[in-house]
Amino acid sequence: xxxxxxxxxxxxxxxxxxxxxxxxxxxxxxxxxxxxxxxxxxxxxxxxxxxxxxxxxxxxxxxxxxxxxxxxxxxxxxxxxxxxxxxxxxxxxxxxxxxxxxxxxxxxxxxxxxxxxxxxx
Numbered sequence: 001x002x003x004x005x006x007x008x009x010x011x012x013x014x015x016x017x018x019x020x021x022x023x024x025x026x027x028x029x030x031x032x033x034x035x036x037x038x039x040x041x042x043x044x045x046x047x048x049x050x051x052x053x054x055x056x057x058x059x060x061x062x063x064x065x066x067x068x069x070x071x072x073x074x075x076x077x078x079x080x081x082x083x084x085x086x087x088x089x090x091x092x093x094x095x096x097x098x099x100x101x102x103x104x105x106x107x108x109x110x111x112x113x114x115x116x117x118x119x120x121x
Contacts, residue, residue: 045065052061 049058049061052058
């Protein structure tokens with residue numbers, strides 16, 4: 001430990017050491033899970049492909065894989081587009097300069113209470 005530097009320095013040193021080890025452990029866990037999922041996918045595709053070839057439906061398997069892949073890519077693209085549009089709109093409507101004293105009147109999402117309570121005249 002760090003003698004003579006106080007409790008704060010010691011705690012900061014311990015937290016940095018834990019962060020380094022924690023990131024390394026999480027990285028290895030993520031890589032391991034990724035490899036296991038990839039192996040599971042490959043064995044599934046191999047077993048399915050062999051079965052479809054055994055019953056002489058190899059073309060059906062290829063068509064199924066292609067259609068599922070294209071549908072998956074299409075759904076991914078639409079979802080990514082919706083997320084991008086949402087983030088773009090949120091960035092445009094972001095409230096960056098609050099009025100003085102407005103901190104007490106704010107609700108989550110930067111919606112000011114006085115605009116909700118205002119009557120429409």
